[in-house]
Amino acid sequence: MTQQYSCLVVEDSPMMRQLVVFALGRQKNLHVTEADDGVDGLRKLASATFDIILTDINMPIMDGLKLIQRVRTDPRHKNTPIIVITTEGGKQDRDRALKLGANAYITKPIQAPQVIQTVRELLNLEG
Amino acid sequence: MPTGPSTRGSSDAPPPDLSKERDELLHSLTKGSQLTKDFLLAYDELKSQVLELQTENARLRATLEADDAIKRLIEKIEVLEADKEKLLSRVNQVEASRSTYLTVPELEAELSNFANLHVAANCLHSTLSLRGVGRRIREVLEQLVGVEAYVLYLCTEPTHLVPIAYEGLAAGEDPERAIGTKRLLEVVSTGAASILDDVDPSQGRLDDPPALIPLSIDDTVVGVLAVVRSLAHKRQLTTVDFELFKLLGLHGAAALMAAGLYTVSGRSLPHADAFRSLQQH
Numbered sequence: 556m557t558q559q560y561s562c563l564v565v566e567d568s569p570m571m572r573q574l575v576v577f578a579l580g581r582q583k584n585l586h587v588t589e590a591d592d593g594v595d596g597l598r599k600l601a602s603a604t605f606d607i608i609l610t611d612i613n614m615p616i617m618d619g620l621k622l623i624q625r626v627r628t629d630p631r632h633k634n635t636p637i638i639v640i641t642t643e644g645g646k647q648d649r650d651r652a653l654k655l656g657a658n659a660y661i662t663k664p665i666q667a668p669q670v671i672q673t674v675r676e677l678l679n680l681e682g
Numbered sequence: 683m684p685t686g687p688s689t690r691g692s693s694d695a696p697p698p699d700l701s702k703e704r705d706e707l708l709h710s711l712t713k714g715s716q717l718t719k720d721f722l723l724a725y726d727e728l729k730s731q732v733l734e735l736q737t738e739n740a741r742l743r744a745t746l747e748a749d750d751a752i753k754r755l756i757e758k759i760e761v762l763e764a765d766k767e768k769l770l771s772r773v774n775q776v777e778a779s780r781s782t783y784l785t786v787p788e789l790e791a792e793l794s795n796f797a798n799l800h801v802a803a804n805c806l807h808s809t810l811s812l813r814g815v816g817r818r819i820r821e822v823l824e825q826l827v828g829v830e831a832y833v834l835y836l837c838t839e840p841t842h843l844v845p846i847a848y849e850g851l852a853a854g855e856d857p858e859r860a861i862g863t864k865r866l867l868e869v870v871s872t873g874a875a876s877i878l879d880d881v882d883p884s885q886g887r888l889d890d891p892p893a894l895i896p897l898s899i900d901d902t903v904v905g906v907l908a909v910v911r912s913l914a915h916k917r918q919l920t921t922v923d924f925e926l927f928k929l930l931g932l933h934g935a936a937a938l939m940a941a942g943l944y945t946v947s948g949r950s951l952p953h954a955d956a957f958r959s960l961q962q963h
Contacts (some may be wrong), residue, residue, distance in 0.1 A: 568821055569805060569808070570801055570802065570805040570818065570821050570822070571825055572820070573801045573804065573805070574798065574801050577797045577801065578794070578797070620884060627745065642913070644913055644914060644915065654952075663825050663828075664798070664825060664827070664828060666736065666791065666794045667790065667793065667794040667797060668787070668790045668791070668794065668806045
């Protein structure tokens with residue numbers, strides 16, 4: 556039986572969220588859960604375990620950087636791979652996210668092959 | 683053969699002369715000896731010939747085996763040559779089809795572009811709030827195209843424009859002042875998009891924006907989207923950007939009008955009676 560993986564997508568823009576979910580849909584054994592912002596993300600992280608997290612940086616209520624900080628202090632998710640979604644111009648945010656413990660980043664406008672490739676690499680999945 | 687003294691002594695008959703027999707015997711013996719010598723010589727010669735023949739036979743056998751090996755190798759080479767021909771023909775077919783068919787990465791990119799268009803259209807129509815539609819238009823421009831500055835104009839009269847939303851304009855760039863520009867008025871009057879293909883969109887200006895997209899409903903221009911500047915890293919507009927502009931021109935206009943009507947109606951959805959006339963068409 557194929558191993559199942561779970562993924563949390565934290566993104567305030569419904570459009571971007573749909574695009575990320577569409578991209579992740581290419582990986583058949585990946586179950587995706589969506590969250591509107593950092594707080595919603597933390598709520599979902601508290602009630603379930605995820606194999607990988609994708610998060611935007613600029614979000615209302617709690618941004619992606621704070622979310623990464625919180626995730627890295629949670630013993631259950633301190634080693635969970637995190638991918639940040641940034642703009643091409645958001646180099647500072649990207650660097651900060653990587654410093655805080657994010658594992659990789661993808662830039663907007665996102666391309667489905669790039670998203671799925673990054674997820675596969677971090678989960679050691681075959682293409 | 684020499685004869686010794688007779689033992690009988692008293693025989694009356696003279697001893698026979700056996701010299702003839704002796705000579706014949708000697709001759710026979712000499713001849714036999716010679717024959718034996720000849721035979722031995724012939725035997726040695728034959729033995730030598732047999733050895734030579736055996737050597738020759740072994741050599742021929744070896745040659746024959748080598749010839750077989752060569753024959754097998756030649757057959758193998760022929761098979762490999764045939765395989766090579768088949769492979770070359772296949773490569774040529776693939777090469778020829780590459781110009782006709784898309785490769786997997788190209789298909790993946792196309793699929794991704796379609797997803798962008800599909801999601802953008804979905805999002806534009808997922809709200810009946812004017813603010814919501816405005817935000818989604820901004821998201822499509824910022825997140826999918828990579829636009830830094832834009833102005834959204836609506837027509838209040840056939841050729842009179844009003845800026846209803848804008849983002850990212852530099853100090854001194856006044857959306858009201860740009861209304862009278864020739865290109866903008868042409869877009870309103872013709873309903874055709876005006877795009878500057880050969881300019882770097884990241885260096886765009888409000889008075890001469892890289893793209894002016896008409897917002898149309900049923901061939902009537904209801905507004906114009908002015909793409910003023912792209913983000914610094916985006917130096918060129920791509921095919922999918924133009925597709926997104928087209929989509930914004932059609933779906934954006936419909937979404938804005940629907941949201942406007944919904945607001946005007948006091949945010950009340952029409953009763954089912956309003957749709958009865960659909961059956962008559």
